[in-house]
Amino acid sequence: MYFLTDELLFPPVDNANVEGLLAVGGDLSPERLLLAYQSGIFPWFDTDSLILWWSPDPRMVLYPDQIKISKSMRKVIRNNQFRLTKNTCFKKVLEHCSSVPREGQDGTWITDEMKTAYMKLHERGIAKSYEVWEGNTLVGGLYGVDLGHIFCGESMFSLTSNASKFAFIKLAQELQAKEYKVIDCQLHTDHLESMGAQEISRKEFIQLLN
Template sequence: MKEETTDGPIFFLSDQLYFPPVEQANSEGLLAVGGNLSSERLLLAYQSGIFPWFNDDAFLMWWSPKTRMVLYPEEVKVSKSMQKVIRSGQFRLTKNKRFKAVIEHCSAVPRDGQEGTWITDDMKKAYLELHKKGFATSYEVWDEKELVGGLYGIDLGHIFCGESMFSLKANASKFAFIQMAKELEGKNYKLIDCQLYTDHLASLGAREIERTLFMKRLKGQN
């Protein structure tokens, strides 16, 4: 089912496991609303270049913006100050040790310009289920025995779809992002999908590319 808007049709999803082509997203990148957060639907979304993003009191909304913020792992920028932080040994990185704690922190940490969080209880449950099935991955940053930062996302095997990150100490999320990028570069990953532009991501080397190019990379094309 679809509803006409001034910007084109918005698809309303049913229980059927389906998404319309990403080219049918509106100018803001909104492609469809409705459906559910089953593991199968979430995986289909990421594999199709689509991600969920919505507020607690809103419909499920599925997005595929015309430009995509991405990081080519080999292009990660490590500032002189971050080089010093890495050399200092202040932080230690682990992987998939505290996924639930990472997503809880990501939902709780206040963000500029946002009154609430899009990481609702239903979202947490959905990504925890994906984690149990081996698709959702977390990176944790420790200062001695204290969890001070981290990030999580969906690992497609050649592209890592980043979802959210948090810092309780300065530079902790940067440390996680940089170390993850280096790991994925060594594994020949094509991209880290950062979804939407932020100055913070740009400072780490991420840049916007056209959706058409992103979809080619997603499909494994050069």
């Protein structure tokens, strides 16, 4: 196991164990976080744990032009049920992502320390949020780290059916228009797979990053 020091570096991602765990410790400074994402690494840990840094193999990604939009979602979009904004309430999106209950999970990995770190990235224009509104009520959204050619998705939430799907679809469509390479989804879920995401090797992902 590689233990990070104050020095701003990570070990090669090939050093990660079979589960994808690469390193322990360090800090969540904007500089270290940005270096992590640029290197194919992300933090993920519990409240009572040391900071854990991951680079899984395989990696779950979505090519923006491969987003799958179901018939029911096409109807939702046509009916203008939702309205989308960007970066108007990043902190609220963070709070909802950390507090909305998730099946099979106790608590949250979005700790107060993580919130502070991503707020600092947001203030630098690197972390961004997509917000979904029904009328004047915030009902869904997502946030992630924008590297300019890859969007590293971190978390999303829904307070009403289909709201996070709407945010994800709109994100993919916008990034396709901007010719982004992929949306990094990090780890496999059936939900992401149903929307067109797929697993690629870590080597392929690093090549896309570079």
